[in-house]
Amino acid sequence: MNFKNLLYNTEEKIGLITINRPSKLNALNSETLDELQTLFENVEKDNSINVVIITGAGDKAFVAGADINELRECNYESGISFSEKGQNVFNLIENFDKPVIAAVNGFALGGGCELALACHIRLASANSKFGQPEVNLGIIPGYGGTQRLSRMINTGRAAEYILTGDMISAEEALNIGLVNKIFTNENLIDEAKKMANRIAEKGQIAIRLALKSIQSTNNISQIEGLKFETKLFAECCNTADFKEGTSAFLEKRKPNFKNK
Numbered sequence: 020m021n022f023k024n025l026l027y028n029t030e031e032k033i034g035l036i037t038i039n040r041p042s043k044l045n046a047l048n049s050e051t052l053d054e055l056q057t058l059f060e061n062v063e064k065d066n067s068i069n070v071v072i073i074t075g076a077g078d079k080a081f082v083a084g085a086d087i088n089e090l091r092e093c094n095y096e097s098g099i100s101f102s103e104k105g106q107n108v109f110n111l112i113e114n115f116d117k118p119v120i121a122a123v124n125g126f127a128l129g130g131g132c133e134l135a136l137a138c139h140i141r142l143a144s145a146n147s148k149f150g151q152p153e154v155n156l157g158i159i160p161g162y163g164g165t166q167r168l169s170r171m172i173n174t175g176r177a178a179e180y181i182l183t184g185d186m187i188s189a190e191e192a193l194n195i196g197l198v199n200k201i202f203t204n205e206n207l208i209d210e211a212k213k214m215a216n217r218i219a220e221k222g223q224i225a226i227r228l229a230l231k232s233i234q235s236t237n238n239i240s241q242i243e244g245l246k247f248e249t250k251l252f253a254e255c256c257n258t259a260d261f262k263e264g265t266s267a268f269l270e271k272r273k274p275n276f277k278n279k
């Protein structure tokens with residue numbers, strides 16, 4: 020797969036996506052969003068890939084936001100489609116049926132922070148900086164930031180960051196639960212790959228159903244969510260992987276999952 024603004028490499032069962040516009044700090048223009056949509060749709064169909072990592076090219080930025088050159092042309096009508104386009108791609112990532120790990124390696128601002136928020140796990144380099152600085156441009160976050168940040172941290176904190184536009188250091192992001200772990204800049208990608216490999220080695224039916232159950236919390240009440248979890252739990256009980264995983268534990272050996 021060849022893209023103008025993305026690099027895509029595979030290593031065993033991991034797909035590594037790099038947003039590749041370093042001269043613009045990997046800002047998301049419309050072409051890059053289209054490419055991301057196409058790539059994720061292709062990876063979803065690729066049974067050889069179990070986990071996706073997404074990062075930014077260069078050592079300065081993950082993604083420094085939506086492309087302000089395109090953004091500045093928006094009026095009310097085009098503002099709706101601008102916002103919906105980014106939201107659609109990020110919804111695709113949030114609801115992706117394989118785990119997506121954001122390896123945040125620098126500025127994750129505006130659309131970059133929103134992209135990280137749509138991923139399932141966020142790992143960050145010590146020099147990374149998060150933030151929703153849209154108010155500095157006279158707009159508000161439009162790729163899901165007001166919704167996902169408020170749910171992920173809490174509404175008071177989200178209000179502070181969105182209303183001040185202040186940047187959030189990696190350490191602060193860790194303290195408020197915005198990122199899972201921090202690594203040195205040099206180690207970030209290797210550590211993301213290690214985590215991805217740990218997930219990729221498990222029985223993938225359980226991984227996909229666990230993700231599906233977690234994703235349902237966005238759309239349904241806890242009572243409905245618990246019923247949904249029970250149904251997916253029971254589906255797992257019907258698999259050969261479940262028999263293998265429990266037998267391997269009792270026989271004190273490594274499980275050999277067949278994803279069946």
Ligand code: COA
Nearest residue numbers: 042043044046083084085086087088126128129130152153
């Ligand atoms: N859209 C378009 N271009 C962007 C961009 C964005 N969101 N963010 C950075 N760039 C471009 C700059 O215009 C510059 O391009 P140029 O070299 O052609 O002039 C290049 O990337 C490097 O950025 P620069 O601002 O020179 O780097 P810096 O180290 O001085 O500052 C930031 C880094 C991230 C603090 C600064 O680029 C910034 O504030 N970016 C915008 C962040 C933002 O508001 N995002 C939300 C958008 S909705």
